[in-house]
Amino acid sequence: MERKNGRKHGEVFTQLNVVKYILDEVEYVSSNNLKKIKILEPASGQGAFAIEIIKRLFQSSKKYDFDFIKAINENIRLVELDSLSFENLESNILKTIADLGFKPNKIQKSVFSNTDFLFKDFNFKFDCIVGNPPYIRHEIIDTKLKKEYKQMFSTFKYRADLYVLFYEKSLKLLSQNGLLSFICSNRWLFNQYGQPLRKLIAEKFHITKIINIEKANVFDEEVIAYPCITTIRNTKGNLTEYYESQEKVININNLNFEFIKSPKDESWQNLFLDYNINHSSLIAITEQSFEIGIGVATGADKVYIKKETELNGIERNRVIPIIKSNCLKGENINWDNSYVINPFQNGELCDLNDFPHLESYLESKKEILLKRHVAKKSPNSWYKTIDKIKPDLQNKYKLLLPDLSGCKFLFIDEGNYYPHHNIYYITHPELNELKILACILMSDFIKNQLSQIGIRMNGGLPRFQTQTLRKLRVPQLTKLSTSDRNKLIDSYEKRNLGNINKIVNKYCTQHRIKVMAKTVINPKSENKLEVIA
Numbered sequence: 330m331e332r333k334n335g336r337k338h339g340e341v342f343t344q345l346n347v348v349k350y351i352l353d354e355v356e357y358v359s360s361n362n363l364k365k366i367k368i369l370e371p372a373s374g375q376g377a378f379a380i381e382i383i384k385r386l387f388q389s390s391k392k393y394d395f396d397f398i399k400a401i402n403e404n405i406r407l408v409e410l411d412s413l414s415f416e417n418l419e420s421n422i423l424k425t426i427a428d429l430g431f432k433p434n435k436i437q438k439s440v441f442s443n444t445d446f447l448f449k450d451f452n453f454k455f456d457c458i459v460g461n462p463p464y465i466r467h468e469i470i471d472t473k474l475k476k477e478y479k480q481m482f483s484t485f486k487y488r489a490d491l492y493v494l495f496y497e498k499s500l501k502l503l504s505q506n507g508l509l510s511f512i513c514s515n516r517w518l519f520n521q522y523g524q525p526l527r528k529l530i531a532e533k534f535h536i537t538k539i540i541n542i543e544k545a546n547v548f549d550e551e552v553i554a555y556p557c558i559t560t561i562r563n564t565k566g567n568l569t570e571y572y573e574s575q576e577k578v579i580n581i582n583n584l585n586f587e588f589i590k591s592p593k594d595e596s597w598q599n600l601f602l603d604y605n606i607n608h609s610s611l612i613a614i615t616e617q618s619f620e621i622g623i624g625v626a627t628g629a630d631k632v633y634i635k636k637e638t639e640l641n642g643i644e645r646n647r648v649i650p651i652i653k654s655n656c657l658k659g660e661n662i663n664w665d666n667s668y669v670i671n672p673f674q675n676g677e678l679c680d681l682n683d684f685p686h687l688e689s690y691l692e693s694k695k696e697i698l699l700k701r702h703v704a705k706k707s708p709n710s711w712y713k714t715i716d717k718i719k720p721d722l723q724n725k726y727k728l729l730l731p732d733l734s735g736c737k738f739l740f741i742d743e744g745n746y747y748p749h750h751n752i753y754y755i756t757h758p759e760l761n762e763l764k765i766l767a768c769i770l771m772s773d774f775i776k777n778q779l780s781q782i783g784i785r786m787n788g789g790l791p792r793f794q795t796q797t798l799r800k801l802r803v804p805q806l807t808k809l810s811t812s813d814r815n816k817l818i819d820s821y822e823k824r825n826l827g828n829i830n831k832i833v834n835k836y837c838t839q840h841r842i843k844v845m846a847k848t849v850i851n852p853k854s855e856n857k858l859e860v861i862a
């Protein structure tokens with residue numbers, strides 16, 4: 330997650346139309362009596378939200394005849410960590426108040442806090458919490474702070490971005506029935522680090538609205554982000570309004586919201602798919618007699634992986650042809666004559682005395698091999714590879730899935746090679762089953778599923794990893810007609826992606842997989858917001 334203008338504290342300014350929309354979302358509108366409404370902006374920047382809050386409060390004070398300054402002092406809290414932004418925040422707010430005809434020196438210090446929101450205590454809870462929390466990638470967060478945050482926040486798991494903690498802390502500060510609305514990255518809605526936050530929200534709160542505006546530019550400066558407006562109420566509820574757009578220009582006045590069931594656990598992927606991933610005709614790869622694995626990690630590829638010409642007489646039964654991801658380009662497997670040296674025999678580390686050439690080679694590399702963690706852990710087995718090599722794997726039919734291939738085709742090894750660590754593989758005793766599965770994994774249906782469930786793509790091509798492969802739900806191979814199976818096998822051989830998509834889409838139609846399960850409703854008429862790139 331990077332922003333072109335991402336400064337040290339993840340500062341980005343929000344456009345006024347978005348600010349207004351978000352304040353409407355939390356019902357902080359001047360037509361309401363805001364006299365006692367407590368509102369917090371936890372990452373105020375220079376006051377994009379705060380200025381509008383002050384203006385609305387002023388209008389409301391006129392309408393309902395209450396003490397404007399007293400209401401500010403009692404109910405508005407603005408936090409900003411960055412000192413420079415904080416100075417601007419304070420002066421912008423005081424100027425706004427002066428422009429409205431009031432004495433800024435009547436504003437109490439407690440309204441503003443130049444501090445880390447995540448450590449800040451408040452004397453009361455809030456009816457409304459709004460803002461645009463900072464995006465700060467996990468690896469950029471200070472190590473010491475990370476330790477402290479870990480102790481304080483249950484959602485700070487995996488490689489969570491800082492904004493996740495802003496959600497957790499803010500949710501804890503919401504009064505009963507209070508509303509929170511943030512514009513933020515959408516990544517947490519489906520990725521791994523968002524899991525604990527999704528669970529927290531699903532179990533204890535009600536996510537009332539999600540506006541997923543992936544591409545529209547809603548910040549004042551050009552930013553690279555995946556913005557999303559989420560509104561959450563501190564109550565329980567069953568329906569969520571959902572809107573998604575890939576457009577660069579959207580008019581929020583005119584959004585076609587869909588009503589979807591509010592998620593009840595951490596799995597929110599059905600929000601994003603236009604079909605039900607739990608459909609009975611879609612099942613996991615491993616439920617269909619396929620086995621998934623990853624190739625061998627040696628811990629010292631320079632020592633263990635050698636070209637044919639570099640084997641220097643090492644006993645032939647100690648080497649196996651190895652296939653690496655860079656051999657899987659173009660339309661065919663292009664093996665580069667590399668071999669992996671196998672120090673295992675019958676499932677045990679071999680006795681080097683039985684293989685004098687191997688012994689002298691490994692002895693000459695002993696110093697390098699001893700530096701590996703695996704060798705330090707068991708010095709007597711200093712020449713073992715990190716993963717055990719099981720020669721049988723070479724002879725199996727294997728669908729090879731390079732982690733980062735940059736190639737749109739998948740390849741099947743018909744029993745010639747051992748896969749290297751950067752390759753995931755799927756085995757099955759029947760070659761044709763693997764060809765059919767290869768076709769399905771190359772289809773747009775699966776690409777869509779992967780991208781929708783938040784799997785990173787490599788230049789539009791999927792990245793397959795064990796975890797991803799286990800998550801995927803694919804057509805049930807036994808439900809394919811003989812003619813479609815044959816067509817897929819033929820399409821695999823001819824590399825005919827067009828035909829593959831036709832057959833997979835036909836399966837989806839036949840089994841009513843692509844059924845829209847959501848009810849489209851009319852947009853709220855009062856949303857007068859335009860988001861323009």
Ligand SMILES: C[S@@+](CC[C@H](N)C(=O)[O-])C[C@H]1O[C@@H](n2cnc3c(N)ncnc32)[C@H](O)[C@@H]1O
Pocket residue numbers: 338339340341342343371372373374375376377378408409410411414444445446447460461462463464
């Ligand atoms: C994305 S900007 C939003 C600024 C402003 N609210 C707006 O919408 O234009 C996030 C702000 O959070 C501030 N920030 C970063 N870490 C913070 C923290 N731990 N506590 C409070 N503010 C923080 C940054 O300095 C930055 O001003």
